[in-house]
Amino acid sequence: MLRLSSLSKTYADGTEALRDITLQVPKGEILALVGGSGCGKTTLLRLIAGLDIASAGAITVNGETIKGPHPSIGIVFQEPRLLPWLTVAGNVGFGLAGQSPQESQKRVLYALEKVGLAGFDNRWPRELSGGQQQRVAIARAFVTAPKVLLLDEPFSALDAFTRASLHDHLLLLWSETKPTVVMVTHDVEEAITLADRVVVMRPRPGRMMETISVTLDRPRDRLALGFDKAKRRILHALDRSLQPEKTAPPQKGADNASHWW
Amino acid sequence: MQVEVPMTDTVSNNTPSHSADPADPRRVRVKGSRTFALAGVLLPLVLAILWEGAIRGGFAVGRLMPPPSTIGATLWELAKSGELQLHCLATLGRVLAGFALGALFGTMVGAAAGSLVVVSRLIDPTLQALRAVPSIAWVPLFILWMGIFETSKVVLIAVGVFFPVYLGVAGAIESIDRKLIEVGQVFRLNRWAMVRRVMLPAVLPAWIISLRSGLGLGFMFVVAAEFMGASEGLGFLLVDGQQMGKPAQILAAIITFAVLGKLADGVLVMISRPLLLWQDTSRGPL
Numbered sequence: 113m114l115r116l117s118s119l120s121k122t123y124a125d126g127t128e129a130l131r132d133i134t135l136q137v138p139k140g141e142i143l144a145l146v147g148g149s150g151c152g153k154t155t156l157l158r159l160i161a162g163l164d165i166a167s168a169g170a171i172t173v174n175g176e177t178i179k180g181p182h183p184s185i186g187i188v189f190q191e192p193r194l195l196p197w198l199t200v201a202g203n204v205g206f207g208l209a210g211q212s213p214q215e216s217q218k219r220v221l222y223a224l225e226k227v228g229l230a231g232f233d234n235r236w237p238r239e240l241s242g243g244q245q246q247r248v249a250i251a252r253a254f255v256t257a258p259k260v261l262l263l264d265e266p267f268s269a270l271d272a273f274t275r276a277s278l279h280d281h282l283l284l285l286w287s288e289t290k291p292t293v294v295m296v297t298h299d300v301e302e303a304i305t306l307a308d309r310v311v312v313m314r315p316r317p318g319r320m321m322e323t324i325s326v327t328l329d330r331p332r333d334r335l336a337l338g339f340d341k342a343k344r345r346i347l348h349a350l351d352r353s354l355q356p357e358k359t360a361p362p363q364k365g366a367d368n369a370s371h372w373w
Numbered sequence: 374m375q376v377e378v379p380m381t382d383t384v385s386n387n388t389p390s391h392s393a394d395p396a397d398p399r400r401v402r403v404k405g406s407r408t409f410a411l412a413g414v415l416l417p418l419v420l421a422i423l424w425e426g427a428i429r430g431g432f433a434v435g436r437l438m439p440p441p442s443t444i445g446a447t448l449w450e451l452a453k454s455g456e457l458q459l460h461c462l463a464t465l466g467r468v469l470a471g472f473a474l475g476a477l478f479g480t481m482v483g484a485a486a487g488s489l490v491v492v493s494r495l496i497d498p499t500l501q502a503l504r505a506v507p508s509i510a511w512v513p514l515f516i517l518w519m520g521i522f523e524t525s526k527v528v529l530i531a532v533g534v535f536f537p538v539y540l541g542v543a544g545a546i547e548s549i550d551r552k553l554i555e556v557g558q559v560f561r562l563n564r565w566a567m568v569r570r571v572m573l574p575a576v577l578p579a580w581i582i583s584l585r586s587g588l589g590l591g592f593m594f595v596v597a598a599e600f601m602g603a604s605e606g607l608g609f610l611l612v613d614g615q616q617m618g619k620p621a622q623i624l625a626a627i628i629t630f631a632v633l634g635k636l637a638d639g640v641l642v643m644i645s646r647p648l649l650l651w652q653d654t655s656r657g658p659l
């Protein structure tokens with residue numbers, strides 16, 4: 113169970129990126145974060161990954177407080193971020209330093225097979241296409257069997273076709289160890305295809321606005337009735353998240369200002 | 374070497390052009406570089422033949438600019454008497470000693486300046502100012518300090534090698550991609566593992582380039598060093614040729630310099646080659 117309680121993040125320059133995020137993600141759930149640009153999605157993932165420190169609030173995984181990078185939390189960044197001086201196998205096994213070479217080799221080859229890259233273990237990253245590189249990055253995150261996996265728009269740079277096949281690879285890997293997954297996406301259909309719950313966020317400062325459960329059976333069919341319904345709800349929420357807020361403190365401020373004058 | 378892999382890519386088998394034999398482009402590249410190497414020999418060869426022809430045909434005298442045959446003969450004489458080997462060894466020894474010293478200090482100081490802002494703020498302005506001093510300007514001072522024998526020569530060469538290595542290493546460390554460092558952090562590498570597994574490999578290409586330019590400068594500085602009084606070395610051959618009025622000897626020494634410099638660089642490239650196989654830009658020996 114991943115638990116975020118009253119999480120806030122204000123950057124050194126005063127930007128309030130996140131305010132009061134409280135969220136519980138049960139074990140094995142896939143949660144999607146959607147929201148306009150700059151509403152703090154990446155910031156939230158970086159906090160959970162322990163790459164940044166929260167200004168207030170706490171993050172716990174199975175009751176353990178996260179203060180820095182943690183062995184049970186893995187992340188796939190928006191870019192593949194492969195180490196160009198390591199082969200594909202070297203990259204996938206990067207986090208397996210503690211294992212015996214045989215064990216590590218076995219796990220690496222298995223993960224590569226699962227992402228459809230069997231036989232690519234001796235290639236250099238530069239010899240792979242963008243989609244193949246991203247699959248290596250996913251294999252690298254899965255191979256250490258994290259309890260929580262964070263994905264920051266992992267497929268956003270890819271065409272729809274490649275993306276759909278990566279969804280399958282991802283679900284296949286997920287179904288084996290059932291990690292808790294938190295993924296950021298700009299693609300509403302991607303969110304519905306993969307997620308159990310979709311959280312719509314609102315910018316400036318980043319907050320949670322609405323949570324929508326998706327209860328469709330897997331594998332999900334884009335043409336099913338429920339799919340379209342969920343899509344409409346999310347799009348509607350997204351629309352509202354980008355409108356100015358209803359409770360209108362600025363107006364009040366303006367009134368006050370007129371008194372001042 | 375790269376292992377040929379069967380194509381088992383289940384997703385993008387719609388891109389046959391990418392999945393073509395991966396070794397192909399490399400083979401083409403190597404072949405291309407060989408063609409260029411031959412092209413590079415062409416110009417000096419044609420010039421040499423023209424000059425030789427001009428003198429044989431009586432169009433030029435060639436007293437101050439002897440023909441290739443005379444230069445060749447001089448080289449042969451020097452080699453036969455063992456003098457050439459002696460001078461080459463003396464020069465190479467100085468360059469190598471100075472290079473080792475300069476590269477060592479350049480790497481250490483560069484690493485310190487690149488990884489610690491305090492160090493960089495403290496020493497970089499001074500080093501930049503020293504870098505602007507022409508090499509020859511050090512000669513009198515070094516002679517006063519260390520005498521006219523080997524020490525001052527080696528130190529002068531080391532100074533020449535130091536700066537490009539220092540700049541290269543410091544710059545490379547400063548520009549390591551933060552994103553790759555974060556990958557190391559996610560996998561909880563400790564300080565030493567981060568240096569060994571992320572930072573060193575990231576810095577390696579720039580380090581080798583800086584070593585190569587350092588070595589090139591070492592060969593320039595060795596001439597300056599040998600001009601300040603040496604009884605052996607290619608620089609001595611140059612000075613001696615001038616004083617004795619033997620232009621063929623001067624040209625023979627210049628050609629030997631060119632060959633030695635190129636060879637030393639080639640050795641450095643060859644040693645570093647297996648370490649840089651992963652680089653996209655690796656093309657045949659330059």
Ligand SMILES: Nc1ncnc2c1ncn2[C@@H]1O[C@H](COP(=O)(O)OP(=O)(O)OP(=O)(O)O)[C@@H](O)[C@H]1O
Nearest residue numbers: 123124125127129148149150151152153154155156
């Ligand atoms: N290192 C930083 N220093 C200061 N402000 C930052 C920093 N990183 C992000 N921000 C600010 O925090 C806010 C949230 O940024 P974040 O990257 O989390 O957004 P996002 O939801 O991931 O956006 P996108 O969908 O465009 O990726 C933005 O206003 C951004 O300008």
Ligand SMILES: [Mg+2]
Nearest residue numbers: 153154155264
């Ligand atoms: Mg982002």
